[in-house]
Amino acid sequence: MIQEKSTKFLFFWRALRLPQMKIPSGVAKFSGTTAMGALLLSVCPVTGAAQERDPMQIYDADGLKVRGHLQFGLNAVSERNLFWDLASATAPTSGFDPDTEWLEGYIKPGLSFDYQLDTGAVLYGKLSAVSSYTWGTDAFDTGDNGATTLEEAYLAIRGDFGTGLSYDLSLGPRELKLGTGMMISNGATSGFERGALKFGPRKAWEMAAIGKVSSGNVTGTAFYLDPNELPSTDGGNELAGFDIRYDDPNGGFLGATYANVLESGSAYPQAAPGGIGAPSVISGARDGTNALSIYAKSNPFEGPLENWSFTGDFAYEWNDGIDLEAYAGRVTASYAFANVAWSPTFTLGYQTFSGDDPNTTKLERFDPLYYEGSPSAWATGSKSASTFINSNVNALSATLRVKPTQRDTFTLRYAHIRANELNSPVQFGQATRVDIDGNVVSGVTDAHLADDVFLEYSRVINRNTFLTAGISASFPGSGINNVVSGDAPTWTGGFINVVVNF
Numbered sequence: 001m002i003q004e005k006s007t008k009f010l011f012f013w014r015a016l017r018l019p020q021m022k023i024p025s026g027v028a029k030f031s032g033t034t035a036m037g038a039l040l041l042s043v044c045p046v047t048g049a050a051q052e053r054d055p056m057q058i059y060d061a062d063g064l065k066v067r068g069h070l071q072f073g074l075n076a077v078s079e080r081n082l083f084w085d086l087a088s089a090t091a092p093t094s095g096f097d098p099d100t101e102w103l104e105g106y107i108k109p110g111l112s113f114d115y116q117l118d119t120g121a122v123l124y125g126k127l128s129a130v131s132s133y134t135w136g137t138d139a140f141d142t143g144d145n146g147a148t149t150l151e152e153a154y155l156a157i158r159g160d161f162g163t164g165l166s167y168d169l170s171l172g173p174r175e176l177k178l179g180t181g182m183m184i185s186n187g188a189t190s191g192f193e194r195g196a197l198k199f200g201p202r203k204a205w206e207m208a209a210i211g212k213v214s215s216g217n218v219t220g221t222a223f224y225l226d227p228n229e230l231p232s233t234d235g236g237n238e239l240a241g242f243d244i245r246y247d248d249p250n251g252g253f254l255g256a257t258y259a260n261v262l263e264s265g266s267a268y269p270q271a272a273p274g275g276i277g278a279p280s281v282i283s284g285a286r287d288g289t290n291a292l293s294i295y296a297k298s299n300p301f302e303g304p305l306e307n308w309s310f311t312g313d314f315a316y317e318w319n320d321g322i323d324l325e326a327y328a329g330r331v332t333a334s335y336a337f338a339n340v341a342w343s344p345t346f347t348l349g350y351q352t353f354s355g356d357d358p359n360t361t362k363l364e365r366f367d368p369l370y371y372e373g374s375p376s377a378w379a380t381g382s383k384s385a386s387t388f389i390n391s392n393v394n395a396l397s398a399t400l401r402v403k404p405t406q407r408d409t410f411t412l413r414y415a416h417i418r419a420n421e422l423n424s425p426v427q428f429g430q431a432t433r434v435d436i437d438g439n440v441v442s443g444v445t446d447a448h449l450a451d452d453v454f455l456e457y458s459r460v461i462n463r464n465t466f467l468t469a470g471i472s473a474s475f476p477g478s479g480i481n482n483v484v485s486g487d488a489p490t491w492t493g494g495f496i497n498v499v500v501n502f
Contacts, residue, residue, distance in 0.1 A: 056502050063116035068502075069128060072107040075199050075497035081489040082139055083387055084450075084476045089484035102136030102143055106201040108151060121159030126174070128152040128204075132196035139197065139386060146195030149228070151188075151204045168212040175203045176210055176223060178243045178257045179295040181372030182313050182328070188228035198495065202228060220244045227370060235266035237286070239369075252299035259369070261289045268322070268365060271358035271442060275423025279442045282322055282363075289319040289367060307336045317367060326366040328353040328390065330378075342402040349399075351380065355392025355421035355443075365425065366391045375454060381415040382454035383474035383491050392426050393449065394418050407460040414454075418447040419479060448477030469496040 059066040078101045087096040110128025117123055133146030154172030161167065178184040187205030191197030206228035212221045221243040229235060240262055245255030268285035272278060293315035301308055314329040330351035337344045356365040368390035371378045379385035380395045397415040404410070419426055424443045456470040476488040 058111075065114045067112050069110035069112060069126075070108070070502045071201075071500065072105070073199055073201070073497055073499035074103070074105045075196075075495060076103050077101065077138070077198055077493065077495045079139055079491075079493040081491045084474070084480055084488040084491050086480070086484060086488065089486070089488075096141060097137070100137050100139065102134055102138045104132070104134045104138070104196045104199055106130055106132035106196045106199055108201055110152065117159075119159065121157055123155075123157050125155040125172075126152045130201050132190060132194055132199070132201055134191075134195040134197065138191070140191065142192050142197075143195075145193055147193060149188075149194065149202065151202060154208070164215055166214045168210075168214075170208070170210045172208065173204045173206055173228070174208050174210070176205060176208055176225065177372065178221070178223075179245075179255055179293060180311070180313055181377050182293055182295065182315060182330070183291055183369040183371055184225070184257060184259060185372035185377070186370050187225065189230050192230055193232060194230065199497070204228065217247050217249065218244070219247070235264055235286070237261065237266060238263045241291075248299050250299040252297050254296045255294070257291075257293045257295075259291045261286050263287060264289075268324075268363065268367070269356075269425040270363050270365070271356045271421070271424040273358065275358035275442065277442075279425050285319070285322050285324075285363075286367060288321050289317060289324065291315060291317045291367075291369065307338050309334045309336075315366075319363075322363055323361070324363045324365075326354045326364050328366045328368070342404050344400060344402045347397075347399040347401075349397045350394070351378075351390075351397070352394035352420060353380075353390045353392065355419065355424045355426070357421055358424050364421075375413055375456075376411075381417045381450060381452035381474065382413060382472045383493065384415070384417050384450045384452050388417070388427055388449065392420050392424055392443070394420055409458045411456045411458075412454070413452075413456070415452045417449045417452065417477070419444050419449055420447075422447065444479035445482050446478035449479045450477050451475045464502055465498065465500050467496070467498050470494060 054067070056068040056070070057065070058068055080099050082098040082100065085098040087094055087098060108128055108130045110126060112124070112126040114122055114124045128151040129148060130151045131146070131148040134143045137143040150173060152172070152174050154170050154174040156168065156170030158168040159166065175187060176184065186200075186203065187208070188202030190200045190202045194202070205225045207226040209224040210221065211223075212219055223242070224238070224240040226238050229237065238261070239259050241257065241259035243255060243257040245253060247253045264286035265284050266286040268282045269279040270282060272280065293313065295313045296311065298310040300306070311332045312330070315327065317326040318324055328351075330349060332347055332349035334345055334347040337346075353366040353368065354364050356363055371390055373379050373385060375382050375385070378390060380388055380390055380393050395415045395417045397413065399411065399413050401409060401411045422443060422445055426443050426449070452472065452474045454470060454472040456468065459467040461467060471494040472492070474491040476490070480488050
């Protein structure tokens with residue numbers, strides 16, 4: 001997500017001061033409670049007997065069910081040569097420490113209810129909050145702070161029209177993910193004054209009006225969303241649109257999402273003509289942006305392709321008010337090694353997000369909006385995703401996942417990351433500097449940004465508790481090395497966390 005206030009961690013990308021910016025909410029997270037919860041349920045499915053013994057069930061009588069919810073986690077993180085230690089070369093007097101360790105935690109209590117109406121419809125809702133904190137200094141040079149915020153507070157009703165159609169209507173703060181999370185997923189921002197940067201425990205939109213109508217395997221969704229942004233950098237964003245999706249019973253799906261930014265004060269950067277000079281910043285440029293995406297996943301095949309699966313995403317953005325035309329896409333191919341020990345699955349993928357061509361007057365820079373930035377979703381790389389948002393970058397990725405037991409999973413990820421346009425903003429306007437010829441330039445002069453490697457281990461301890469640990473490294477490419485006119489060091493780090501979910 002493009003945001004408007006500067007953050008300390010990217011000061012070393014600037015040799016010239018630009019209008020104040022802030023980082024995206026979709027930065028990569030090395031732990032995602034949603035993903036881990038899904039893993040937990042897949043290993044420990046909820047049976048009818050288990051539901052009866054649910055310790056969080058508060059009341060169940062007269063058509064009314066009331067349940068408590070509690071989720072909490074603790075994460076220890078260590079980083080070395082943060083952002084390839086670019087600060088030592090580009091901002092040596094800043095005092096930025098590229099080596100740091102910190103501890104972060106959160107707790108998310110909640111209460112939900114379902115009430116069966118006499119008409120057959122179900123009235124339901126949920127209320128929850130998040131309290132998070134960071135002890136020590138995190139990767140973005142903030143820490144020893146936190147906040148308590150409202151998470152979900154929605155009231156909803158679902159039922160049938162009696163003609164083969166069903167409906168589900170809700171109003172209030174809640175989570176909503178559309179498609180594969182390419183643009184509409186992460187409705188809230190964590191980190192900075194709220195703490196728990198890596199965990200990213202906030203997901204719900206600050207306000208959401210959602211209407212769904214389903215017939216068979218087809219679901220249409222209309223939405224209005226107001227993201228839960230940081231108070232210090234709230235861009236006043238509001239968006240609305242619709243999604244239509246077909247889910248095949250065999251597992252495949254096909255869908256499309258349209259979104260329009262109704263209101264926004266968020267800016268877009270535009271490359272200087274010919275790439276010489278600082279990028280210009282178009283205030284409020286996101287306002288009026290349109291986005292259309294198409295997403296799909298294949299059904300299981302028979303015959304020679306029996307163990308293969310494929311996915312595809314494509315997005316197109318336009319805004320006539322600022323002459324914006326941008327695109328993005330991803331394709332993946334996965335192969336499951338059937339009847340092989342540890343059930344290995346190998347996935348090869350390529351994703352690309354257009355950048356602004358400095359040789360045109362049109363703006364071609366893709367706006368990733370509110371994407372899911374975890375390594376298992378739409379992160380471009382692992383560590384690199386904390387520096388580059390999904391704009392003016394592409395990545396070839398490979399993932400190998402093995403399961404020695406039903407409770408243990410190892411995942412090895414590799415990403416080769418490149419810029420789509422040279423001398424054009426890669427993150428926002430960072431890397432604006434004076435080159436050896438005395439010219440002000442932006443972006444990178446070589447497309448190769450980095451090669452990221454990430455090894456992750458997940459352990460389901462029991463149906464409510466799971467552990468995740470990982471180590472990662474980012475090897476700078478020529479694009480990064482040229483910024484410092486030398487060899488930047490390898491950026492390394494690791495983490496270990498425990499999450500409990502009731």
